[in-house]
Structure formats: structure tokens, C-alpha cells
Amino acid sequence: MSLESFYEYIDKNQDHYVRRLGEAVAIPSVSGTVQHRPEVVRMGHWLEAELKRLGASVELRHPGKQELEGQVIDLPPIVLATYGNDPAKKTVLVYGHYDVQPALKEDGWATDPFTLVEDSQGRMFGRGSTDDKGPVISWIWTIEIHQKLGLDLPVNLKMCFEGMEESGSEGLDDIIYAEADKYFKDVDCVCISDNYWLGTTKPCLTYGLRGVSYFMLTVSGPGKDLHSGVFGQSRSPADALGIVRSTTQAARSVPWSAHAESSRANQLTLALDQVHEPMTDLIHLMHKLVTPEGKILDDVAPVTADEDKIYKALDFKMDDIYNAIDAKNTIHDTTKEVLMSRWRFPSLSLHGIEGAFYSPGAKTVIPAKVVGKFSIRTVPNQDPDKITELVKKHVEAEFAKLGSKNKISIECGHAGKWWVADINNWNYTAASNAIQKIFGIVPDYTREGGSIPVTLTFQEALKTSVLLLPMGRSDDGAHSINEKLDRSNYIEGIKLLATYLHEVAAIKA
Numbered sequence: 001m002s003l004e005s006f007y008e009y010i011d012k013n014q015d016h017y018v019r020r021l022g023e024a025v026a027i028p029s030v031s032g033t034v035q036h037r038p039e040v041v042r043m044g045h046w047l048e049a050e051l052k053r054l055g056a057s058v059e060l061r062h063p064g065k066q067e068l069e070g071q072v073i074d075l076p077p078i079v080l081a082t083y084g085n086d087p088a089k090k091t092v093l094v095y096g097h098y099d100v101q102p103a104l105k106e107d108g109w110a111t112d113p114f115t116l117v118e119d120s121q122g123r124m125f126g127r128g129s130t131d132d133k134g135p136v137i138s139w140i141w142t143i144e145i146h147q148k149l150g151l152d153l154p155v156n157l158k159m160c161f162e163g164m165e166e167s168g169s170e171g172l173d174d175i176i177y178a179e180a181d182k183y184f185k186d187v188d189c190v191c192i193s194d195n196y197w198l199g200t201t202k203p204c205l206t207y208g209l210r211g212v213s214y215f216m217l218t219v220s221g222p223g224k225d226l227h228s229g230v231f232g233q234s235r236s237p238a239d240a241l242g243i244v245r246s247t248t249q250a251a252r253s254v255p256w257s258a259h260a261e262s263s264r265a266n267q268l269t270l271a272l273d274q275v276h277e278p279m280t281d282l283i284h285l286m287h288k289l290v291t292p293e294g295k296i297l298d299d300v301a302p303v304t305a306d307e308d309k310i311y312k313a314l315d316f317k318m319d320d321i322y323n324a325i326d327a328k329n330t331i332h333d334t335t336k337e338v339l340m341s342r343w344r345f346p347s348l349s350l351h352g353i354e355g356a357f358y359s360p361g362a363k364t365v366i367p368a369k370v371v372g373k374f375s376i377r378t379v380p381n382q383d384p385d386k387i388t389e390l391v392k393k394h395v396e397a398e399f400a401k402l403g404s405k406n407k408i409s410i411e412c413g414h415a416g417k418w419w420v421a422d423i424n425n426w427n428y429t430a431a432s433n434a435i436q437k438i439f440g441i442v443p444d445y446t447r448e449g450g451s452i453p454v455t456l457t458f459q460e461a462l463k464t465s466v467l468l469l470p471m472g473r474s475d476d477g478a479h480s481i482n483e484k485l486d487r488s489n490y491i492e493g494i495k496l497l498a499t500y501l502h503e504v505a506a507i508k509a
């Protein structure tokens, strides 16, 4: 079937679909805070209403409760929807997430993060524009445009949209395993649009992701915040300089694995009539997690000769990464090293400290309790349980050296495993055909440094091929300030998703 009328329709009606993206972006569905939880739920209901309007059968699954900021609150609903139920057609499952990362204007956004603003170059700025509201709603527009034009959707479409992806996908895996032989029974392949082109011009298909293990390290001591002049502890100046030195991706350096570091605990000169400051202990411990030198954890799969060739063939230049980070401060200077660091080596990033004073001004306080947050991106063949065990052992050993009377606790908040797929599956061929039809180019095959843990869950629970089909570009700034989706990526992306469904229908499986 020709999709020319579909392409013409979306080209003519682009402004309408941009406005609809604006509606979705205007709902601040941040999954990581208690305050925003009603907005996440509202976004789930918005999708439900859109799907029902088009005649899809929709079920909201409630995965239960979670503890957040000391409160027990409902997890947002998982939106399961089915459009078409013809046994003669293949069934495609699409997944996406309707929650977003936090965003505040004062973080440095040029415009209000929850108002979609387009500039003269067609860049549409707004939290969730590219990650992942643009792609999620595009599946819905695909159904809508088929209906408007009287075109047959050549596959049955099952949709699974969650509201907790940015916060560990709590509750989702259990539902997928429980429904593998029920709701997800007839799924022939899975497609996820929740990542980015390698650069800014060439589309790609993605077959690998790193895993993520997210840690919270709590240090507590005094019963309340204290005056630093009255209760401040004294330590040697050398130790006071022990600040975190690396928070970048290069912190693929996890020094506790087989690399003994000389302890500096013996440099401490504690004034015992003063309190042990939780923040000082925490900074010391976080400093012990990473070094700029790059020491790699065990269990990393060796680089093979074949793999080495992949990097040379890719359309990726150092300028692509410089543009994406708005700077030239990369640790590596060759594209091969950059991509290897991103795709196939682990990294450790320090994210923040809850309880630390961060406002303007000069508050002289000793915080009573601080929580350091960091994550490790894991790769083949690392095991998340082993990583957690190693991290705990390392942090506890370093803390013991301090001789502090504070208390620590270290938790792995959530962990998802890395994923690598078989690109020879017909699902990838169908997507490659679709890219060639829309963009006139054979796509690159890429892996990514980010994590979508449900990808592996679908692959294992449904025993089927999972494909990542990105819509946005490498410089979209997902998770960052001024996140954007280019109008052309959105409009061509809608065409691509529709064409992919037709190619799946057409291919001999």
C-alpha cells in the first residue's frame, strides 16, 4: 500500500501536530517527586483519552505503591492499549514513557520548560519533547492519520506506555512477566522509540544499551542541622581538599576493583570535642568512587577484532559530541574511544547531594543528614547484583577507615541490566527498509550509553525481537536544560513509525 497520502497529510497538518505536542509537554509529568505525581497521573489519563477517542481498547494497570520523600504514594498507571485484533495480521508492541525528568527554569532553561517553544530553526524546546512524549504521541497520530485517510493499519498495534521510566520503571517488570501469556501473548515484535540518532543528520537503528544501577548513600550524625562556627569539626587542610574531581562519563573509573588505593585516613586530625560532619564524610566517600584515571571494573567483555571495525564505519565526528555537550571537554579525542566509552565500557556519574545547602547566599550550616546520589552504567558481562555487592563493600570499607561516629547506609535504588540484540532479525530489516523509504539512506547500527531496562524484560519475557527506532537527534539534550525535538525529526519521525508498521506487515517473517 502506498503511504503517499499519509506523508502529504502530515506535511500539510504539521502545525496541528506540533500544537498537540505542546499540550503533552504542558503537563509536568515528573516521576521523581511527590509534588508532581498528580501530573504524571494526569498525563496517563491524557493518553488514555486520546487512545479511546480513536477506538483503541485501553486498560490502566495500577502497579501499586512506592515510598518517595518519606511518603507512600500510588505509582502512576501503566497504559495498555490495543488497536486491531486481526489474527491474519502481525502484532507489533510499542513501548514508551510519558513521565519526564525534573526541569526548573532556574536550572538554566532559556524558556519555561513546560511550554513548547519553537525557534526560527524549527527546534521545539520543552521537557519531554524528545524524551519521550514526541515519540509516544506519534504512535497515536499514526493511528489517527490512518483513520482520517481511510487507510488500513496493516498490523495489530499493542501499546504499553509507562509513567515511571525516569525513576526506575517500578512495577513494570512484574506486569510484563504476569501478562506475557495473556495481554502480550501474540506479540510478534517490539519497537521502542526512546533514544537518539548518533549525530544530527543520519538516522540509525539501535541494538544495545548499557544497564544502570542507581545508588543512594546516606550519611547522618547530629540530630539536627548545626551552626558551623559552634560545632564545626577540624581536619587537616590536606583532607579538606579531598573534593570530588570527576563527574563526567569518563568516570568509567571504579577504583575499588583490584586497585588498592593508599588510604588518607591517617592524615585526619579530628578535634574530638566537635561533631563529625556528615557532608565531610559523604564528600570523602564520593571522592573514593571515581578517579579521573579510568580504571575499569572486572567482568567487562573484551573488545573483539570484528567489533573494532564497527566504529570506523559509523557516521560520527568529534563535532557531533562537541555540539551535543556545548563544549570541547571530552576525555577522549577520537570518535572510536568516545563511542567505546559510551557503549561498551562502564561509567560512574555523581549526580547530587540531597540535604546539602545549594541556594544563593552564605548559610553557615552543618547539615545533619545528607544523601549522595550516583549511578553506574553497566555493560556486558557485568551482573547488577555483583556490582551492588562490590559498591557496598567498597563504601563500607572506606567509611571504616574514617573512624567517624556518623552512620551510613547505602542502597541500590534501582538496577536494570544491559541489553544487546540480534540485528539480523526481520524486525531490524523492516525498520531499515522504512528508514530507506523516508530518508533515502541505509541506517547506521548503533548502541547507546543510556538505559531502558524494560528492553531486556520484553526480550526475555516475550521471547521476541526488540528494536530501538529513534526519532530525535544526538543534540536534543534529553535530561538536560533546553531539551528539544526538531520539527523535521518529529514530522519525518511520524512518517517513519507508520512506514515501519507497513514494512513489518510486508516482510516475510
Ligand SMILES: NCC(=O)N[C@@H](Cc1c[nH]cn1)C(=O)O
Pocket: 131, 132, 165, 166, 167, 168, 194, 195, 212, 214, 449, 450, 451, 452, 478
Ligand atoms: N531515554 C531513556 C532514558 O533516559 N533512560 C534513563 C533511565 C533511568 C534510569 N534511572 C533513572 N533514569 C537513563 O538515565 O538512561
Ligand SMILES: [Zn+2]
Pocket: 097, 131, 132, 165, 194
Ligand atoms: Zn526516555
Ligand SMILES: [Zn+2]
Pocket: 101, 131, 166, 478, 479
Ligand atoms: Zn530519559
